[in-house]
Each structure stands twice: as C-alpha cells, then as structure tokens.
Amino acid sequence: MDKKLILTLLTVLTLFFTHYANAKTMKSHHKNAGLNCADCHISKPFEAAPMEQCLTCHELPQKKQDYHGAPDKHDSPHYGVELECENCHAEHETSENFCNNCHEFEFNVP
Structure with missing residues (x-):
C-alpha cells in the first residue's frame, strides 16, 4: 500500500475511535x-468496568428498609451472586430497574 492510503486509513480509524470515546458520556457525579x-x-x-473497581469508591449497600418502610432493593438473593452493580446502575446509558424483568417493583435507579 502506498503511504497516502495508509495515512488516510489511520486518520479514519483515529476519528472513529475518538468519536466512540466521546460518545460515551459519564454521569455528572463521576465527572x-x-x-x-x-x-x-x-x-x-x-x-x-469490573464490579470490584466500582467498590474502590462505592461501598456495598447496607441491607435495610428504606425511609418508606419498603424492603431494600439490595436485600435480594440475587444481589452480588447472579447480579452485579452494572445490571441496574449504568454509567454510559440510562440506569434501569433490572428487577422488573421478572418482578414488579416501583423504584427509581440512580
């Protein structure tokens, strides 16, 4: 290949990866x-990112009742065994109530 073609391909790849990296925005509290x-x-x-990396800044949630008296969403037989933080808490996308794939709970996920 000639140098001009190689340079063009490298430029296109650089622009693609730069755009991809910039498209993944961080949550404001992390930024x-x-x-x-x-x-x-x-x-x-x-x-x-592995869950262990989340835990370098965040603590595992204490299992307790919330201020409305509802059971804590982290007090689950699935939590930390089958599910990790990222199942509900997304950094680069909208967080979701993953529990509602099988159950019906009403709570917001930060």
Missing part, C-alpha cells in the same frame, strides 16, 4: 469527581 475512563476501565478500554 465532577474528576474521574476519567482509565479510573474505571482498568483492563481494556472498551470492556465493562
């Missing part, structure tokens, strides 16, 4: 804390 991608994505840049 305000001064975090960047490498703080969570410690193994490979485009793989999900």
Whole structure:
C-alpha cells in the first residue's frame, strides 16, 4: 500500500475511535469527581468496568428498609451472586430497574 492510503486509513480509524470515546458520556457525579475512563476501565478500554473497581469508591449497600418502610432493593438473593452493580446502575446509558424483568417493583435507579 502506498503511504497516502495508509495515512488516510489511520486518520479514519483515529476519528472513529475518538468519536466512540466521546460518545460515551459519564454521569455528572463521576465527572465532577474528576474521574476519567482509565479510573474505571482498568483492563481494556472498551470492556465493562469490573464490579470490584466500582467498590474502590462505592461501598456495598447496607441491607435495610428504606425511609418508606419498603424492603431494600439490595436485600435480594440475587444481589452480588447472579447480579452485579452494572445490571441496574449504568454509567454510559440510562440506569434501569433490572428487577422488573421478572418482578414488579416501583423504584427509581440512580
């Protein structure tokens, strides 16, 4: 291949990956804390951050009743065994109430 074609391909790839990285926005509380991608994505840049990495800043939630008297959503036989934080709490997308895939609960997920 000639140098011009190689340079063009490298430029296109660079622009693609730059756009991809910028398209994945961080939640404002993480951005305000001064975090960047490498703080969570410690193994490979485009793989999900492991739950252990979340726990370097966040503690496991205490299992208790909330202030309305409803059972705590983290007090589940699935939590920490079959499910990890990212099942509900998404960094680059809208968080979701994953429990409602099988159950019917009314609560918001931050």
